[in-house]
Amino acid sequence: MSGMIQVLADTVAAQIAAGEVVERPASVVKELVENALDAGAGVVTVLVEEGGKKLIRVSDDGAGIAQDELALAFARHATSKLRTVADLDRIHTLGFRGEALASIAAVSRTTIVSRARGDSAGATAQVEGGEVRYVRQAGAPVGTVVAVENLFFNTPARLKFLKSESTERRHIMQLVSNYAMAYPNVRFRLIMEGREQFHSTGSGDVADVLVEVFGLEAFKEMLEVSPQPPSRPDLPPIEVYGFTSTPNLNRSNRSQIILFVNGRTISDQSLTYAVVQAYHTLIPSGRYPMAVLMIALEPDEVDVNVHPTKAEVRFRAPEAVFSAVQRAVRRAVVDQAPVPPMGGDPYGSVEDGWRPAPSADQPPRAMVPGEEQLRMELNALDPGRYAHQRPDYMTPSPQPQTAPTEIPEGIGRPARPRTLPILRVIGQVGAMYIVAEGPAGLYLIDQHAAHERILYEQFMAEQAAMEPVAQRTLDAATVELPPAAAHLVEEAQNVLAGLGFEIELFGANTFRVRAIPALLADREPGDVLRMIVQDLESGNEPGGVTLEEKLVRRVCKTAAVKAGQTLSYDEMQGLIRQLERCESPRTCPHGRPTMLHISGDELAKQFGRT
Incomplete structure (x- = not known):
């Protein structure tokens, strides 16, 4: 030394x-x-x-x-x-x-x-x-x-x-x-x-502030949390009050669970988990509520001198605080949460691939706008586009046409090489998985993940060619966002424009949406913009994908066929035919597998034929 x-x-x-x-x-x-x-x-x-x-x-x-x-x-x-x-x-x-x-x-x-x-x-x-x-x-x-x-x-x-x-x-x-x-x-x-x-x-009314921070639409889905009496007389008095979201309103991360102790904003994983636990069985796994909770207790029950920035605290009775938070939130949700509407999206997560399966005795319904994309009778280089971008969709050609990716007769090569063996559709399981047969055995294909991969590669090809496909709205939609979200959208306008969005500032924290990506043409423009804000809020993680690629994945995930949707034989065969020509057909853009393969030898082994 x-x-x-x-x-x-x-x-x-x-x-x-x-x-x-x-x-x-x-x-x-x-x-x-x-x-x-x-x-x-x-x-x-x-x-x-x-x-x-x-x-x-x-x-x-x-x-x-x-x-x-x-x-x-x-x-x-x-x-x-x-x-x-x-x-x-x-x-x-x-x-x-x-x-x-x-x-x-x-x-x-x-x-x-x-x-x-x-x-x-x-x-x-x-x-x-x-x-x-x-x-x-x-x-x-x-x-x-x-x-x-x-x-x-x-x-x-x-x-x-x-x-x-x-x-x-x-x-x-x-x-x-x-x-x-x-x-x-x-x-x-x-x-x-x-x-x-x-x-x-x-x-003096916290509700007024919540409207400014999260917006009126989000606040309409918030429930007031009131203090609950202690579960045991020997526990210190702890008041938990504020607002928490209905199960309908949830997010993909915990960032909007905001906690205060005696007026001090804190970071506490245990108490955040208490809020999440209060929604047990009420929201899907991997989704998290929004909450703004004030925790009030005697100053001698909490030590605030444990972190240089005072962002963390230590409680004298941590189990009591955990229980108080969980009980207060659970009581608010159970007592006040509205019953989800029939046929609706009770968890707001349809874009994540969840949708209730139709009941067997449900009467046939009229086709909703955009559902015609599921017919899949599309050019393999042009999958998943919506009907109003293909005005001839109601009048199919009487003569079958060879798609550009089909192997031509005689001399020539397909426009795109095949990356999977030729597959033949057998059927559908649980309105979620397509069963197909190939020369190497049996294939189970996740219809949502597979369609997501198809749309993603199409979208990226259009981006590479500098030809993003946009769908102009009939009337420009006006969307008011919370201040933080509006700031993010304004900063990302160039990236969004490259994806097919046409958005202009229209007053303080208000935007006018004139066009959205064509894949989302049947969606409400305001809902699309609010969905995109969730990805903007998460930012770029070190070593992660770029913001542009993250938004492309979100668009494709939202537009893809959902789990729970019954497909016809032609729709399933059309989807597989397009998947066979993808560059990376075995995973969706998020890395999940699109298919499981069971070889002929494995089948024989399972049936005792070896």
Whole structure:
């Protein structure tokens, strides 16, 4: 070991400490918003430029800071919120360590203007890289304004690891909307890149905030959660209230299960699981509800001093909190959830391949728009298109025509090579699987996965040829989205246009949909756009597929034949004929197998013929 042991300089120590508190621009917003709420603010305004790297400004109308304490506010471990170690057991504020302003100022140029209630004048101070530049008197209204500029200017390694501006803006949007839900009596306003992205009324009603965050249509599917009495008299009093979704409204991930403990947004896998468990048998496996839940308990029953960012907490009685959350949500869902309509989509997951099988005594019904794609009597190079894109679908040619992929008679080769042996349809099992015979044995084909593969390769071929097939809507559909979702759609407009969407901004958080991909021509444009938003919200995972490919997969998954749909012999044979010419016929675009093969030898073995 070389070198001498020495005490680090204060600026170096401050920058190291800042690394634990200030992970990204959203961390700065979090700390400043919490300070504003602790100061009793009724109005909080957040302004962001370049995803927070250039500027973050948070202003409030709270109690303010006295002029003679302004410089002290930037000292490490300077706080007005606790005095002794014992105070840690009864914390009623969001902040308490006195590290936020010091950590932020250590990695930025921070300017603060504040006037305490009762003072005749305010004061301003500036700290850059942890060093105080000035403190002087200034005119200001009651409250505080903190401006953080050039974040991480003196820690280039941290700056290099920040995500894209759109990702950082999304984190800030999520954080501000979370605090707006936790503090509905406070009026929040978020301005990003010069445009208002979110505002809440401060009415005190959390329902008003939920409408702003999730949109009116989603809120209509939310159920109010009320506190339940403890299951045992020896358990501490725990109140769980808020809103949770009906089983009809569910998502593909847990990201919209939002939890607060005593007004503090937290991340807790156990409590998230408690919410999911409350829907046991009510929603399909792999789907998750939406929920915004407030958990209130005595401060000495929860330890908030276990994580640098205070994002995790530890409960004195974790089993009691788990039970309280699960019971409150389950009671709300069981008591209030509406009965799913007959023939509807009770779980909202038809695009995932689920649909109730028709009963045997159900009377025949009229064909719905778009169902004619199942006839499969299509050119193998052009599978799955809808009827109004093929105006002659009702008048088939009296003479059979040879598809371009058929092996021609005489000299010549097929337009696309065969990737599977010739298969002959035998029948259908459970309205889900096609049974086919080939020279190498028996094949069971998942009709949904197979059609998804066919549509995907067609779509990608059109993309490669720069010929996305779009279907213009008869009347432009107007769709209003929650602020966060609208921001994502606006950023992805170029990608969406390349897939056949024609979407234009039509007011704040409102879009006009003029065209959608032709494969989805029988779908409601607003529903299609909301479906796409789910993929935009999930973002790009490291090492995962691109956003464009993810959206293509979503379009094909939605348009493909569903499990539970009975197909005619010609429809099944047409699907298999197209699958035989796919480049990768054995898996769907998501990697699931499209078929199972049982060889002739295996069949003979199972029947004892070997």
